[in-house]
Amino acid sequence: MFSSLSLHTIIHVAVALLFPPLLLGVINRVKAVFGGRRGQPLLQAYYDLWKLMHKDSVISQTTTWVFLFGPVVSLATGILVALIIPLGHASAPLAFAGDVILAVYLLGLGRFFTMGAALDTGSAFEGMGSAREATFACLAEPVLFIGLLVLAKLTGSFSMIDVLGDGVAEAWSGATVALLLVLVSWFVVLLVENSRIPFDDPNTHLELTMIHEVMVLDHSGPALGMILYGASLKLFVFAALLVRLTGLAATGNPLADWGIFLTGTIVVACLVGVVESAMARFRLPTIPAALVGAGVVAFFGFLLVMIEL
Amino acid sequence: MMTALLEPCMVIAVLLNFYILSVSRLKMLIVVVAIQGVILGLMYPIVHQGFAPTAEAGLDLIPLVRLLALTIAIIAIKGSLIPVMLNRAVLLADIRSTVTSVIGFVPSLLIGGVGAAIVFVFAQQLPVSPDHHSPLLIPTSLTTVLTGFLILVTRREALAQVLGYIVMENGIFIFGLLLIEAVPILVELGVVLDLFVGVFVMGIIVHHVSRAFPEASTEHLASLKEL
Incomplete structure (x- = not known):
């Protein structure tokens, strides 16, 4: 029992560290196919990371230690969250009662330092991006929490390994509609948190409407590499949340579970690619409306769960 | 059992309420309200079947035909007649989109x-007889009525307020599903007819408002004036 559990832990850590950049490649490939192009290699994000890690950094003289702290903290928190949530098995290297709250706030901490690093450059442009990031994060975070609340109510636990564990599969038969609503609202959160179209465009670098990219304009070399890696980790974390929420990766067969989980995250990445190809960016004022809408949908799911107790 | 379809229908109806509250394009608003009407029309036979199992009246075709005719009438009025009329009003009165x-x-x-x-918390406290199909029916109905009120109160355009009125009526219709045994068809049809006349009257008002002012905004009607 112990040996199999530690084996799961090893696989968990390996997957969490090595797998995420692949998702960026999958999204880009799907977008390329939709655009009629062949697209970059699936492993492009790994090459980029390798390249960035061997570059020098140019650091503005007006910046302080916060500027370098930003990428480090956002990467560290990303890794920590990836170690808290269960992946292909209902266990996690870091698990304790209440880690649900820690996971969400770790994401918040990473965001805080990314914004701090952006503000530290003293650029008005990056300050604007930080303000937007803060605004939208304020609206996205409750949606995530309400979804977790639904799951906590259904599974009767406040630990990620239970909330997103094998109990979810059983909960689906009782509260299908509520979980479906949470699934939809979490997908919206995934798009917002990872600055994807229709909320933000990860490919623009010179538009006044962008949010996340503007905050990292001054970072270069290894720091930018850390940000890229952190971003892929965040995408992976949210994709993992969605896949665990479906409860499909709980067949009982460990190998099948891991297979389903990894396929599931790739499917989520494909979905993101499809959304990015099929939708235009929202106008900036409609983004809060869409987020509030997602929040109301998740909240309605919560009401449904509360009613049917 | 067809009643299994009832709850998804009601959840969709509530979600449409939220969407109705956030839509800003008039055409889209008309379409969404029509979709909600169609869903209500679909709920009608589902609830009906849940109440009168066809085992006893297996050969009796008349209730079935009646049910079918009523369903089609509801769907036709809510899903096509009213939206078509409203769209015509948009065209004729030259209303902003x-x-x-x-x-x-x-x-x-x-x-x-x-x-x-x-509403969902409040509906838990209501003393409803236990044989009512779903714990969702009353909250869905009240939420829909509330949405209708909100639209009526907060939207400036007369036509949007007409739509709010229709949404409110949708809520009343859902509430009526509770009484499906007791309420004869004539009363039900009467409600639909009421709505029909209401929309008709409102259409005329919209027309007059838009003739008196360049656009059909009710803000012009804020103060009374003696001629």
Whole structure:
């Protein structure tokens, strides 16, 4: 029992560290196919990371230690969250009662330092991006929490390994509609948190409407590499949340579970690619409306769960 | 058992309420309200079947035909006749294609969400006889009525207020599903007819408003004036 559990832990850590950049490649490939192009290699994000890690950094003289702290903290928190949530098995290297709250706030901490690093450059442009990031994060975070609340109510636990564990599969038969609503609202959160179209465009670098990219304009070399890696980790974390929420990766067969989980995250990445190809960016004022809408949908799911107790 | 379809229908109806509160394009608003009407029309036979199992009246075709005719009538009126009329009104009265809200769309969506929460909690306290199909029926109905009120109160355009009125009636219709045994068809049809006349009257008002002012905004009607 112990040996199999530690084996799961090893696989968990390996997957969490090595797998995420692949998702960026999958999204880009799907977008390329939709655009009629062949697209970059699936492993492009790994090459980029390798390249960035061997570059020098140019650091503005007006910046302080916060500027370098930003990428480090956002990467560290990303890794920590990836170690808290269960992946292909209902266990996690870091698990304790209440880690649900820690996971969400770790994401918040990473965001805080990314914004701090952006503000530290003293650029008005990056300050604007930080303000937007803060605004939208304020609206996205409750949606995530309400979804977790639904799951906590259904599974009767406040630990990620239970909330997103094998109990979810059983909960689906009782509260299908509520979980479906949470699934939809979490997908919206995934798009917002990872600055994807229709909320933000990860490919623009010179538009006044962008949010996340503007905050990292001054970072270069290894720091930018850390940000890229952190971003892929965040995408992976949210994709993992969605896949665990479906409860499909709980067949009982460990190998099948891991297979389903990894396929599931790739499917989520494909979905993101499809959304990015099929939708235009929202106008900036409609983004809060869409987020509030997602929040109301998740909240309605919560009401449904509360009613049917 | 067809009653299994009832709850998804009601959840969709509530979600459409939220969408109705956030839509700003008039055409889209008309379409969404029509979709909600069609869903209500579909709920009607489902509830009916849940109440009168066909085992005893297996050979009796008349109730079935009646049910079918009523369903088709509801869907036709709510799903096509009213939207077509409203679209004609938009064309004839030259109404602006966007709806504006007095308090903004995000606040009205939030109020709708909070209202739904209060309604769902409140509906738990209501003494309803246990044989009513679903714990969702009353909250769905009240939420829909509330949405209708919100639209009526917060939207500036007369036509959007007509749509709010229709949404409110949809809520009353859902409530009527509770009484499906007791309420004869004539009363039900009467409600639909009421609505029909209401829309008709409102259409005339919209027409007059838009003739008196360049656009059909009810803000012009804020003060009374003696001629």
